[in-house]
Amino acid sequence: MPQFTLYENSNPTSRKTYPYFVDVQNDILDDLNTRLVIPLTSAAQLPGTRISTLCPTIAWDDELLVLLTHQMTNVPISALKAPVGSIESMRDSIVAAIDFLVTGI
DSSP states (O other), X not given: OOTTEEEEXXXXXXXXXXXXXXXXXXXXXXXXXXXXXXXXXXXXXXXXXXXXXXXXXXXXXXXXXXXXXXGOEEEEGGXXXXXXXXXXXXXXXXXXXXXXXXXXX
């Protein structure tokens, strides 16, 4: 499962709030049965100011999405059924957001 692949959220309960997940786990750990992901939400659902270093935004499928790095979680591989593309071009911003969450830098 390639790192920085964007997946549709297939869970009907949370799909409206978190329509996508981005897989941030390094491919060297593909043997694990879970993947570390960051949920994304529509920028329209987050009015007001947010910390852009922690929560970078991306344009995807004509929608502005926000990575909710502070809500990073693991999901079973079976939950990642619908890859929609790669956001590897956002790699530096995503890694910076994770660094900011963990180190504050």
